[in-house]
Amino acid sequence: MYQLFRKIFFLFDPEAVHHFAMNYLRILAKIPFGKNILTFFLTPKGKNLKVRFLNMNFRNPVGLGAGFDKNAAYLNELEALGFGFVEIGTVTPLAQAGNEKPRLFRLPKDKALVNRMGFNNDGADVIAERLKNWREKEGRQNKKLPMIIGGNIGKNKVTTNEEAWNDYAICFNKLHPYVDYFAVNVSSPNTPGLRELQEKDSLKKILLNLAMMNNGKAVAKPVLLKIAPDLTPAQLDDVIDxxxxxxxxxxxxxxxxxxxxxxxxxxxxxxxxxxGGLSGKPVTEKSTAIVKYIFEKTNGQVPIIASGGIFNARDAREKLKAGASLVQVWTGFIYEGPAIVSKICKKLNQ
Ligand SMILES: Cc1cc2nc3c(=O)[nH]c(=O)nc-3n(C[C@H](O)[C@H](O)[C@H](O)COP(=O)(O)O)c2cc1C
Known part of the structure; x- marks a missing residue:
């Protein structure tokens, strides 16, 4: 069924289709019993799926990678599709428009995408407010196993790398009450110079500052680092150290x-x-190899979430086998459709 939709979707501009599809899903979720019907058919069931990771309880190990719901605007709908967790963002302190369009492209022969979005987002204040409302309205405190929310944070394009640590700190403070974990994004290729922050000294400054702020909070939230698949072995070793x-x-x-x-x-x-950044099948093996390398080099001491070219349960299993505890899909969601989580989980549960 989705194959047919995909054929039609792929006739149009990828970014326009993205918004159209999510708004269509929103309408479906809003009609009487719409969300319940979506949940019934698409939310994975199975007692072997639950994962405890960094003191959080995930209803299943399949999440949605950052950049799909940059503004935390579709959480209800994504929850109905069964995601165990959604990473919102990348959020920057100030709203920004991102790069000029077109900035998202499909490579169907490679089951891949290229994007140079450039952190288009509504900014930390608006997104924090949206998350607050969502948490209150949805009565999430009463849910047994709510979908986990990650906050992926970055810096504004106009902020210099020397001042970047402060942008991460601003986003961290604003989102802290409303997300379950943080992802520090220093690895997107579409903000000039951002990936230079993956160098040890720059990283140390950003991460130690966040750790200090975290310690001052009533409840500390886990902070993870999101890395590029293009790091050299020496850079990977620096990250590990x-x-x-x-x-x-x-x-x-x-x-x-x-x-x-x-x-x-x-x-x-x-x-x-x-x-732009290439995603999908061409990064599957590359990212699995890095998961394996870091897992083995640290004797499993550093918890890992895997992202990169996951389309089905086999891809997910490979990542878990290599040492990841959870997986995220993105490009796979575009190619495989809204049932991707339930399909992967059905097989993982066996
Ligand atoms: C259009 C698009 C936008 C993205 N935006 C972000 C982003 O804002 N922040 C981020 O950390 N990753 C972003 N990503 C990267 C994804 O979260 C993911 O890590 C990457 O695409 C690899 O996974 P995949 O092969 O399943 O797509 C984006 C990816 C795509 C395709």
């Missing part, structure tokens, strides 16, 4: 890649698209 040194809560592996190696799509088509 730092994670162990400062007792980082976890790592999210990985973001999109800037590499265009091994694509089936003809080079001219790829070149025409231009700069």
């Amino acid at each position: 730092l994670a162990l040194e400062i007792k980082l809560d976890g790592i999210i592996i990985s973001n999109t890649t800037i590499s265009r190696e091994g694509l089936i799509t003809p080079a001219e088509e790829v070149e025409k698209i231009g700069a």
Whole structure:
């Protein structure tokens, strides 16, 4: 059924379709019993799916990666689709429009996407308010196993790398009451210079400052670091050393890649698209290899969430086998459709 929808969707601009599809889902969820029907058919059931991770209880191990619901605008709908967790953002202190359109492209032959969105988002104040309202309205305190919310945070384009630590601190403070964990994003390729923050000293400054702020809160929230799949072995070792040194809560592996190696799509088509992060099938193996490397090098001491080219239960299992505790989908959601969580979980539950 989704194959047919996908054929039609793929005739139109990817970003426009993204908004159209989510708004259509919103209408479905709003009609009487709509959300219950979606939940009934799409929310995975199975007692083997629950995961306890960093003191949080996940109803299942399949989450939605950052960048899909940047503004925390579709949480109700995503909950009905069965996600165990959704990472909102990347959120920056001030709202920003992101890069010029078009900025999202499909590479169907490779089951991939290229994006250069550039952290378009409503800003930390508006998003914090939206999360607050959602939590209050949905009466989430009464739910047995609510969907977990991660807050992915970044810096504004106009902020220099020297001042970046402060942008992360602002977002951290504003979102802290309303998210269950944080993802520190220093790995998106679409904000000039952002990935340089993956160098040990810059990272240390950002993460230690967040740790200090976290310790001052009544309840500390886990802070994870999201890394690129393009780090050199030496850079990966630096990340590992730092994670162990400062007792980082976890790592999210990985973001999109800037590499265009091994694509089936003809080079001219790829070149025409231009700069951006590549996601989907071409990053599956790369990100699994990094999960395995970090898991083995740390003897499993650093908790891992895996992201990158997960389309089905086999892909998810590979990531879990390599050492991840949870997985996130993004490009797979576009290619496989809204039943992706229930399909993956059905097989994982067996
Ligand atoms: C259109 C698009 C926007 C994204 N935006 C963000 C973002 O704002 N922050 C972030 O940390 N990752 C972002 N990502 C990366 C995804 O969260 C994910 O880590 C990456 O796409 C690899 O997973 P996938 O192969 O399943 O797509 C984005 C990905 C896509 C395709």
